[in-house]
Amino acid sequence: xxxxxxxxxxxxxxxxxxxxxxxxxxxxxxxxxxxxxxxxxxxxxxxxxxxxxxxxxxxxxxxxxxxxxxxxxxxxxxxxxxxxxxxxxxxxxxxxxxxxx
Amino acid sequence: xxxxxxxxxxxxxxxxxxxxxxxxxxxxxxxxxxxxxxxxxxxxxxxxxxxxxxxxxxxxxxxxxxxxxxxxxxxxxxxxxxxxxxxxxxxxxxxxxxxxxxxxxxxxxxxxxxxxxxxxxxxxxxxxxxxxxxxxxxxxxxxxxxxxxxxxxxxxxxxxxxxxxxxxxxxxxxxxxxxxxxxxxxxxxxxxxxxxxxxxxxxxxxxxxxxxxxxxxxxxxxxxxxxxxxx
Numbered sequence: 001x002x003x004x005x006x007x008x009x010x011x012x013x014x015x016x017x018x019x020x021x022x023x024x025x026x027x028x029x030x031x032x033x034x035x036x037x038x039x040x041x042x043x044x045x046x047x048x049x050x051x052x053x054x055x056x057x058x059x060x061x062x063x064x065x066x067x068x069x070x071x072x073x074x075x076x077x078x079x080x081x082x083x084x085x086x087x088x089x090x091x092x093x094x095x096x097x098x099x100x101x
Numbered sequence: 102x103x104x105x106x107x108x109x110x111x112x113x114x115x116x117x118x119x120x121x122x123x124x125x126x127x128x129x130x131x132x133x134x135x136x137x138x139x140x141x142x143x144x145x146x147x148x149x150x151x152x153x154x155x156x157x158x159x160x161x162x163x164x165x166x167x168x169x170x171x172x173x174x175x176x177x178x179x180x181x182x183x184x185x186x187x188x189x190x191x192x193x194x195x196x197x198x199x200x201x202x203x204x205x206x207x208x209x210x211x212x213x214x215x216x217x218x219x220x221x222x223x224x225x226x227x228x229x230x231x232x233x234x235x236x237x238x239x240x241x242x243x244x245x246x247x248x249x250x251x252x253x254x255x256x257x258x259x260x261x262x263x264x265x266x267x268x269x270x271x272x273x274x275x276x277x278x279x280x281x282x283x284x285x286x287x288x289x290x291x292x293x294x295x296x297x298x299x300x301x302x303x304x305x306x307x308x309x310x311x312x313x314x315x316x317x318x319x320x321x322x323x324x325x326x327x328x329x330x331x332x
Contacts, residue, residue: 004168005137005141005168006144007168008158008168008171008172009141009144009145009148009149010148011168011169011171011172011175012145012148012149012151012154012158012171012172012175013148013149015172015173015175015176015179016149016150016151016154016175016176016179016182017205017206018176019176019179019180019181019182019183019186020179020182020186020205020206020208021186021201021202021205021206022183022186023183023186023187023189023190024186024189024190024193024201024202024204024205024208025198025201025202025205027187027190028190028195028196028198028201029195032191035322035326037191038322039315039318039319039322040187040188040190040191040318041188041191042283042287042317042318042319042321042322043184043185043187043188043217043314043315043318044188044213044214044217044218045274045277045283045284045287045288045291046287046288046290046291046313046314046315046317046318046321047184047185047210047213047214047217047291047310047314048214048218048270048273048274048288048291049274049287049288049289049290049291049292049295049313049314049317050291050292050294050295050309050310050313050314050317051210051214051267051270051310052267052270052271052274052288052292053291053292053293053295053296054292054295054296054299054300055267055299056264056267056271059263059264059267060260060263065260065263065264066264066267069261069264069267069268070264070267070268070271072268073264073267073268073271073272074271074275076272077271077272077274077275077276078275080276081272082272083116083215083269083272083273084115084116084119085272086116086268086269086271086272086275087116087119087120087265087268087269087272088119089268090264090265090268091261091262091264091265091268092261094260094261094264095257095258095261097261098257098260098261099257
C-alpha cells in the first residue's frame with residue numbers, strides 16, 4: 001500500500017483525538033451550569049444502555065447467541081460477581097451453548 | 102505517580118483487555134485479508150485506537166472509497182466521544198492540562214464506561230492511566246498477533262467471545278442499577294431510542310448512540326427536576 005494510507009491514518013488519528021481531547025482540556029477549571037452538570041452525570045448510564053441495546057442481540061447471525069449471552073451476563077452480574085467474572089462467565093456459557101448448535 | 106492507584110487502574114482495566122482480545126485479533130486478521138501489511142495494520146491500532154472506526158475503515162478500503170471520505174466517516178463515528186469526555190471531566194480530579202490531553206487519547210467507549218462507573222467520587226490521572234494502558238496494550242498487541250497468526254481461533258470460541266464487551270457493559274451497569282430507578286430508566290430509555298434508530302436506519306450508529314444518550318440523559322434530568330419541585 002502506498003503513502004495515501006499514512007495520510008489517511010494521520011487524518012483518522014486527528015479526527016478521533018479531537019472529540020476525546022477538547023472537552024477534557026477546555027473544560028478544565030471551568031464550572032458548568034448546574035443543569036448541564038446533572039445531565040453530564042446521567043451520561044454514563046445512558047451510554048451503557050445505548051451501547052448494549054440493541055447491538056448485543058446481533059453479535060452473531062443467530063439472535064439466540066446474543067439473547068443467551070446477555071441473559072447470562074445479567075444473571076451473573078445480579079448475583080454480585082465482579083465485571084471480570086461476568087465477562088468470563090458469559091463467554092463460558094456461550095461456548096457451552098454453541099455446542100448445542 | 103502513586104503505585105497503588107496505578108495498579109488499581111490496571112486491575113479495573115483488565116476486563117477491557119479481555120474484551121479487546123477477540124476484537125483486536127479479528128481486526129488484525131481482516132486487515133491482512135484487506136491487504137494491509139503488519140506495520141500498517143498495527144499502526145492504525147497504535148494511532149487511531151477506535152474499534153468501530155477501524156473496522157469501518159477496512160470495509161471502506163476494500164470498497165475503494167477515497168481516503169478523505171474514510172477520515173470524515175471516522176469523525177462522524179467518533180463524535181460521540183465529545184459527550185463522553187465532557188461527562189468524564191466531571192469525574193476526574195483536576196490536573197495539568199497536558200496530562201489530561203495525554204490520557205484523552207485513551208478514552209474509548211470501554212475505558213469511558215469503566216472510569217465513569219467507578220464508585221469513588223473523583224478519579225486520579227494515575228488510575229485512568231492504569232485503565233488506559235492495559236486496554237491500549239491489549240488492543241495494539243492483539244492487532245499484531247491477529248495479523249501474524251492469520252488463522253482463526255476455533256469458530257465456537259470466536260462466537261462465544263463476541264459477547265465479551267457487551268458482557269462487560271452489563272457487568273458495569275447492573276451494580277449501579279440496584280435500587281436506583283434513575284439509572285434503570287436512563288439505560289432503558291437510551292436503549293429503546295437507540296433500537297428505534299437501529300431498526301428504522303434513520304441515523305448511522307455513531308450519531309444514533311450520541312442522540313439516544315443525550316435524549317435519555319436530558320429527559321430523565323427534566324423529569325426528576327419536575328418531580329423534585331412537586332414534592
